[in-house]
Amino acid sequence: MREQRQRRGLQKLMALSNHLADIPYIRLSKIERGEVVARADEMIRIARVLDIAPEDLLLDVDVRGFDLAHWAEPFCDMAARNEADEREAVLLGAALRVRRNQDRALTIAVLDRDYGLPAVILSRIENAQKPLDRWNSTTLASLCRVFDVSSVPALQERIAAQFARGDLDGFIRAVADPQVRVARTRERIAALRAELSARAGDASPPKASSPIPQTPSPRPAATDRPRELRVHGTPLAGGLIGFTETETMIEAPARAGPRAFALRVCRATLGAGLPANAVVVADPDRLPVVGSIAALRTGDAYRLVTVTFDRSGATFGYSVTPDMEINLDALDPADIAAVIAAVFP
Numbered sequence: 001m002r003e004q005r006q007r008r009g010l011q012k013l014m015a016l017s018n019h020l021a022d023i024p025y026i027r028l029s030k031i032e033r034g035e036v037v038a039r040a041d042e043m044i045r046i047a048r049v050l051d052i053a054p055e056d057l058l059l060d061v062d063v064r065g066f067d068l069a070h071w072a073e074p075f076c077d078m079a080a081r082n083e084a085d086e087r088e089a090v091l092l093g094a095a096l097r098v099r100r101n102q103d104r105a106l107t108i109a110v111l112d113r114d115y116g117l118p119a120v121i122l123s124r125i126e127n128a129q130k131p132l133d134r135w136n137s138t139t140l141a142s143l144c145r146v147f148d149v150s151s152v153p154a155l156q157e158r159i160a161a162q163f164a165r166g167d168l169d170g171f172i173r174a175v176a177d178p179q180v181r182v183a184r185t186r187e188r189i190a191a192l193r194a195e196l197s198a199r200a201g202d203a204s205p206p207k208a209s210s211p212i213p214q215t216p217s218p219r220p221a222a223t224d225r226p227r228e229l230r231v232h233g234t235p236l237a238g239g240l241i242g243f244t245e246t247e248t249m250i251e252a253p254a255r256a257g258p259r260a261f262a263l264r265v266c267r268a269t270l271g272a273g274l275p276a277n278a279v280v281v282a283d284p285d286r287l288p289v290v291g292s293i294a295a296l297r298t299g300d301a302y303r304l305v306t307v308t309f310d311r312s313g314a315t316f317g318y319s320v321t322p323d324m325e326i327n328l329d330a331l332d333p334a335d336i337a338a339v340i341a342a343v344f345p
Helices: 002-007 013-017 025-033 040-050 068-075 083-102 108-115 119-126 137-147 152-165 169-176 178-198
Strands: 228-235 241-251 261-264 279-283 293-298 301-309 315-319 324-327 336-343
Touching: 002 013, 013 025, 013 040, 025 040, 040 178, 083 119, 083 137, 083 152, 083 169, 108 119, 108 137, 119 137, 137 152, 137 324, 228 279, 241 261, 241 279, 279 293, 301 324
Parallel strands: 228 261
Antiparallel strands: 228 241, 241 301, 261 279, 279 336, 293 301, 293 336, 301 315, 315 324
């Protein structure tokens, strides 16, 4: 997907995402980075935008000259790796697999709902993405609850004891053996090829003209009446903004979507750069990019966060007051709105 995107002159993934409103940017990024396997229907939609056949998005891992490590290099964590970290990550992944195998009640849904361990994080842990000390405090607390231990040192001791007894031996290979991973990849590619073949009627042939528009959409005529947005916002505890109507109206930015809304900041939760009396415009039909601001829906309220990546490429939102770190990848994309403009008094 990355290769085909760049061939079309789309150097940034966001440029492709702008033409795929029905696939959230976060998921599109995970597909391109190899963190999740695309569904057949997603491949068909991506291929239509890129003006290629869906099968052109599948790699043959057995073709001569293909090097998986070389392919993955642009997506890898650039932090220095060492054997001890790799070993701990593998043992943690194996121990979590053992724990779930021992207790069949620990389903993906239960781990998310009752232990605060979202499926995407669960997958990363079980596939040995990083050692314990590089997971955030929220994930570590969730792991301690899953293993029924009181602290991270206690969790480390438990995993070490399991390894010493040989309890993890049957699961370590599934986590660490590259041949097991390659075999799993072959199976998934074969299954996708079969499904794409069965759905051949859904994948219309590429059009002669590019599906990617070459000219910007026309702007509304200057005589059009400006669209207005009602400002919402009352301060709530914990830095939240209540979605309560005010009497204030502001002009909507030209690129605001039909569901865009305006929020009064209420408190300078992101620092002095965004004062309490500022108003932001959030668009739930757009996903935020790194370096921007997002509005996160929490029940009937919203929280403003700045958006960035961690060292592994996961997307996080940060608040200054209160001091918070939120894993955006673990949230429902429907609860994340990009802030596209700010109005200062």
